[in-house]
Amino acid sequence: MSEFTFPQLPISKALPDLCATLDQHGNVVLQAPPGAGKTSTVPLALLNSEWLADRKIIMLEPRRLAARSSAARMAELLGEPVGATVGYQIRGERKIGKQTRIVVVTEGILTRLLQSDPELSDTALVIFDEFHERSLQGDLSLALCLQSQEFFREDLKLLVMSATLDADAVAGLLGDAPVITSEGRAYPVAIEYLPHQQVPDDPRQLPGLMSRKICELMEREHGSLLAFLPGVGEIRQVESNLREALHDRPDVLIAPLYGDLGKNQQDAAIAPAPSGQRKIVLATNVAETSLTIEGIRMVVDSGLMRESRFDPNTGMNRLVTTSISQASATQRTGRAGRLSEGVCLRLWSESRQRQLPAKNSPEILLSDLAPVMLELAQWGVSEVSELRWLDLPPPGPTAQARVLLQELGALDEMLRITAHGKAMLALGTHPRLAHMMLRSVDLQLQQHACLLAALLSERDIFRGEQRWDRDIHKRMEVLIGSAKNNSADRGAVQRIRQQAKAWQAQLPANSRTNQQASTPDPLEATGILLGFAYPDRIAINRRDRERRFLLSNGRGAHFSHDDELALQDFLVIADLDGQGRDARVQLAARISKPALYEYFDDLITTRESVRWDDSSGRAVASVQTLLGKLVLEEKPASDISPELLSRALLDAIRQRGLRTLPWDKETENLLERVRFLHAQRAAFPDLLENTELPDWSEDQLLDSLEHWLLPHLNGLNKLDQLRQLDLKNILLAQLDWPTQQRLEQIAPTHIQVPSGSRIAIQYGETPPVLAVRLQEMFGLGETPAILNGRYPLMIHLLSPAQRPVQVTRDLSSFWKNTYQEVKKELRIKYQKHFWPDDPLTAQATSKTKKRMENR
Numbered sequence: 001m002s003e004f005t006f007p008q009l010p011i012s013k014a015l016p017d018l019c020a021t022l023d024q025h026g027n028v029v030l031q032a033p034p035g036a037g038k039t040s041t042v043p044l045a046l047l048n049s050e051w052l053a054d055r056k057i058i059m060l061e062p063r064r065l066a067a068r069s070s071a072a073r074m075a076e077l078l079g080e081p082v083g084a085t086v087g088y089q090i091r092g093e094r095k096i097g098k099q100t101r102i103v104v105v106t107e108g109i110l111t112r113l114l115q116s117d118p119e120l121s122d123t124a125l126v127i128f129d130e131f132h133e134r135s136l137q138g139d140l141s142l143a144l145c146l147q148s149q150e151f152f153r154e155d156l157k158l159l160v161m162s163a164t165l166d167a168d169a170v171a172g173l174l175g176d177a178p179v180i181t182s183e184g185r186a187y188p189v190a191i192e193y194l195p196h197q198q199v200p201d202d203p204r205q206l207p208g209l210m211s212r213k214i215c216e217l218m219e220r221e222h223g224s225l226l227a228f229l230p231g232v233g234e235i236r237q238v239e240s241n242l243r244e245a246l247h248d249r250p251d252v253l254i255a256p257l258y259g260d261l262g263k264n265q266q267d268a269a270i271a272p273a274p275s276g277q278r279k280i281v282l283a284t285n286v287a288e289t290s291l292t293i294e295g296i297r298m299v300v301d302s303g304l305m306r307e308s309r310f311d312p313n314t315g316m317n318r319l320v321t322t323s324i325s326q327a328s329a330t331q332r333t334g335r336a337g338r339l340s341e342g343v344c345l346r347l348w349s350e351s352r353q354r355q356l357p358a359k360n361s362p363e364i365l366l367s368d369l370a371p372v373m374l375e376l377a378q379w380g381v382s383e384v385s386e387l388r389w390l391d392l393p394p395p396g397p398t399a400q401a402r403v404l405l406q407e408l409g410a411l412d413e414m415l416r417i418t419a420h421g422k423a424m425l426a427l428g429t430h431p432r433l434a435h436m437m438l439r440s441v442d443l444q445l446q447q448h449a450c451l452l453a454a455l456l457s458e459r460d461i462f463r464g465e466q467r468w469d470r471d472i473h474k475r476m477e478v479l480i481g482s483a484k485n486n487s488a489d490r491g492a493v494q495r496i497r498q499q500a501k502a503w504q505a506q507l508p509a510n511s512r513t514n515q516q517a518s519t520p521d522p523l524e525a526t527g528i529l530l531g532f533a534y535p536d537r538i539a540i541n542r543r544d545r546e547r548r549f550l551l552s553n554g555r556g557a558h559f560s561h562d563d564e565l566a567l568q569d570f571l572v573i574a575d576l577d578g579q580g581r582d583a584r585v586q587l588a589a590r591i592s593k594p595a596l597y598e599y600f601d602d603l604i605t606t607r608e609s610v611r612w613d614d615s616s617g618r619a620v621a622s623v624q625t626l627l628g629k630l631v632l633e634e635k636p637a638s639d640i641s642p643e644l645l646s647r648a649l650l651d652a653i654r655q656r657g658l659r660t661l662p663w664d665k666e667t668e669n670l671l672e673r674v675r676f677l678h679a680q681r682a683a684f685p686d687l688l689e690n691t692e693l694p695d696w697s698e699d700q701l702l703d704s705l706e707h708w709l710l711p712h713l714n715g716l717n718k719l720d721q722l723r724q725l726d727l728k729n730i731l732l733a734q735l736d737w738p739t740q741q742r743l744e745q746i747a748p749t750h751i752q753v754p755s756g757s758r759i760a761i762q763y764g765e766t767p768p769v770l771a772v773r774l775q776e777m778f779g780l781g782e783t784p785a786i787l788n789g790r791y792p793l794m795i796h797l798l799s800p801a802q803r804p805v806q807v808t809r810d811l812s813s814f815w816k817n818t819y820q821e822v823k824k825e826l827r828i829k830y831q832k833h834f835w836p837d838d839p840l841t842a843q844a845t846s847k848t849k850k851r852m853e854n855r
Contacts, residue, residue: 009037014182015045022125022157023051026149027174030161032182034334035292038161039066039129040073043102046125047085051157055124057102060110062135064090065259065266065286067106070129071095073292074102091428092499108371108428110141115378115425119152120145125159131170132162132327134362134390140372143387144379146174163331166359173390189299189337193350203321206302206347207234211241213300213345214280218252221343223297224279228332230304230321232258232459235282242280251276257283257293262491269293285328293335297342301332303352310368310397327359362391369393370401370431374410377417378425407535408435427506429453436533437503444519446507449529450500451479456533456574457499460587461492470563472574472587473526480522520595527591528599530572535603537573538591540630541566549573549585552603552628560584570596596627603627608637610644612652619648619717646713649722650705658698660722661709667728671696672763673747674735680787687787691742694734708734746787754779754844761786761793767809771796774805774822775833778844783811797822800830800848815839 011032021028032038043057061067071088078085087096088104096103105113114120126145128138142160149156160170160177171177200209206229214227229235235256246252257269272294273279281293285305305324324332329346336342346353364372372393376384384393405411410421410431417425424434433453440449452472460467461475464487477483479496520528531538539549539557547559547566557573559566568590575586597604610621621637621644640648653660663671678693694700701708712730716722732740750758755776762769770784774797783792797806797814805822808814819839827835836842 009041011037011041011182014180018180019045019049021178021180022046022049025178027158027177029167029171029174029177029179030159031165031167031179032161032163034163034331035338036182039070040077042161043127044074044077047101052124055122057125057127058110058123059102059104059127059129060138060141061104061106061129062133062138063259063286064106067104069270071104092502108137111137111144111375112428114144114148118148120148120156125157128160130162131160132165134360136363136367136372139362139364139389140375143389146388169390173388187337187341189333189342189344191333192343192345194347196349199349207237207241209347210238210300210302211245213347214242215245217298217300217345221298224273224295225298225300226281226283226293226296226335227300228283228285229302231284231306238282251278253277253279255279255281257281257286259286292338297336297340299332299336299344301329301344301346303346303348307366309366323356325357325360329356364391364393369397370404373398373401374405374421374425374431377411377415377421382415405431427503429457432533436529437507439532440529441507445525445529446504448525450503451496452476452526452529453503454496454499455479458492458496461488463487463489468561470559470565470585470588472589473523476526524592524595527572527589528595530574530589531591531600534572534574538627538630539571539573541569550630552630554629557583557585565590569593593632596632600627608644610640610648612648612655614652614655619645642714645717646710649713649716650710652719653705654702658701660719662723662725662727667731669749669763670728670731673743676763676768677743677747684787687746692736692739748786751784753777755846757846765794767794769794769796771798773798773800773846776844776846778836778839778842781812781840783809799826800833
């Protein structure tokens with residue numbers, strides 16, 4: 001290793017304290033602001049530590065570009081080439097030599113190392129850089145390292161570094177680890193906001209606004225500029241705008257910067273501008289941390305980012321454009337103050353700044369967890385709670401991931417990893433794509449499958465208008481070489497072919513043990529392979545004007561515009577945006593019905609089905625051939641079993657509504673009383689404790705007909721026979737005896753009033769109503785109440801003609817303040833009835849004065 005001198009950076013003051021703390025502790029947290037120099041300096045400062053003992057330091061970077069850049073910077077400080085003392089390993093690229101002692105890794109590389117050697121026997125320290133980004137792989141790797149430290153390697157040291165981090169929470173996760181804080185040396189950055197009226201309402205206005213503001217800043221200020229945009233599409237639009245606007249400015253270079261760019265283009269964006277020139281770097285949030293872009297003193301921030309979110313309800317990822325957090329805004333602003341005083345223009349209003357979330361949401365709460373669950377199964381963990389996480393993986397996506405992995409054959413019934421699952425994991429990609437590649441072997445489609453997997457892992461290779469063509473097979477023809485497309489992204493095509501070649505080398509040789517598996521023609525092959533990866537997204541054409549398809553998982557999808565694929569009977573959909581009732585198809589391939597029967601017979605089932613045909617008033621039975629929720633074929637059934645007839649009646653009830661059933665007053669009263677008590681659970685928890693109250697809302701009753709009504713339909717096959725049902729007792733059977741007793745006690749059907757009459761309580765109103773003639777309430781000072789006297793009823797006081805003369809929940813106030821006025825009117829209108837001056841001492845009655853005298 002060459003001798004070197006540390007550059008004078010803000011982190012330098014914290015290095016002695018950090019080295020001493022790591023000498024004494026296994027885990028440490030380092031908090032240092034952007035530009036402090038921690039990424040390139042800390043690993044080098046630890047190289048001479050005694051505890052290192054000729055073992056390695058592994059540093060995890062969340063981004064490939066940052067991994068390459070930080071390794072190059074450390075090697076430069078040592079005066080060595082990359083691959084000597086400092087090396088890196090990312091997906092598809094490795095520069096490590098025999099003497100390498102610092103290895104910068106990213107993506108799932110650290111996880112692979114842990115799975116192959118849980119002790120990390122040749123490693124003394126693992127550094128988690130920029131941990132505030134909370135990448136999925138970062139959280140997983142830290143959880144595995146903590147368990148490795150606990151069970152195998154007490155001497156393994158962990159260092160978590162970040163600029164904007166909840167240091168106390170991380171320190172707690174690391175066993176109350178000490179926290180080292182480095183002061184920054186950022187130059188002042190003047191922050192400017194847009195006036196509220198200039199903030200665009202439509203995201204499509206962003207590229208134009210960004211282009212104008214960049215030109216204004218370049219005229220006003222000196223130095224180079226970094227602009228943050230949400231995605232590649234916006235970068236390309238702004239780049240085009242700027243090249244047109246600045247075509248006569250040879251002193252200004254325009255450089256895009258995002259993860260999928262080629263290495264040379266990325267290096268050019270990071271490098272300092274040549275003498276006498278200035279640079280405009282258009283970047284995604286890849287430039288937010290770790291990277292130092294030379295000469296930047298201006299930042300224009302769109303305030304937006306793009307992230308993939310997993311919806312467990314649909315089983316699909318969707319790419320969403322969302323606001324950045326306050327922490328990200330701080331990070332981005334700091335890029336303008338690393339070398340001198342700078343300026344940051346935020347394309348949102350100052351009031352909006354206060355509404356931004358404090359920090360970004362961790363990927364583990366937003367992502368598809370199938371890759372994580374497969375890793376955990378290989379690690380030997382079946383429950384996520386067995387590991388220590390900063391945020392526990394949520395139960396919905398966790399359950400969804402397990403179901404998918406079992407369907408793909410990666411996990412057995414006991415959630416243990418299978419041999420097939422281990423082979424999938426070895427390929428180092430999403431389980432869906434790994435399963436597809438392994439299934440391709442028996443069909444002699446390895447090259448096709450590996451290209452398809454690499455294509456699905458990359459951005460779309462089609463550019464411009466051709467991106468609207470949703471047929472993924474046309475992309476495959478370009479990759480295979482059977483078709484030319486001058487607008488295809490050559491860099492992406494080259495990366496896809498390289499990755500596919502690497503995967504193909506990992507696949508086993510074709511044994512042809514399955515002699516029934518025939519090799520399909522290329523046009524059919526793409527759809528069949530996609531079906532292996534996405535069996536839940538095999539789709540059937542609904543044949544309507546909206547170009548809609550039904551997926552085998554029961555969800556819907558549609559084409560947003562005319563497309564050849566929209567005319568196909570069956571598709572396999574690889575990419576959906578996942579938004580709304582019907583997601584939009586982004587990429588798909590055709591597949592034929594014969595291919596479904598030949599290659600997906602394990603997913604195909606048959607069942608008897610019956611539905612109610614309301615127009616004919618009878619049950620219609622059929623035998624259906626199904627693939628998931630898709631009906632491939634349907635034939636009339638000759639006989640209908642009694643059970644299916646009963647289910648047909650349920651179908652009729654759902655079509656017609658609950659009013660089809662024989663409701664009488666007593667049954668409706670029971671229903672309303674239970675609904676009332678169900679609604680009062682939160683307000684009176686002590687009264688309703690240990691009382692099992694079902695949800696008897698109309699929707700819930702319809703959804704649960706199989707549970708409460710189906711057992712009573714045996715032998716019935718016509719709608720008019722439903723009149724035989726004792727609906728009240730059927731519903732009562734859903735309540736246990738203590739609940740029935742409690743119902744009678746606190747929500748009685750009737751109340752006895754002073755006249756002696758038992759008056760029914762109307763629970764269908766809110767609050768429940770007691771409608772009673774005013775004369776029958778004489779002598780009663782307080783409002784009748786239910787729920788053990790804690791819930792006053794709404795009293796409708798009626799005239800002798802049963803018409804309301806007053807509505808009140810405060811009977812005492814009525815007697816005191818209102819009765820005398822009401823009495824005047826009633827004496828005139830109902831002269832035969834008794835209207836006393838003092839209602840509280842008068843006798844309650846339901847009779848006229850004459851009948852009272854006769855009595």
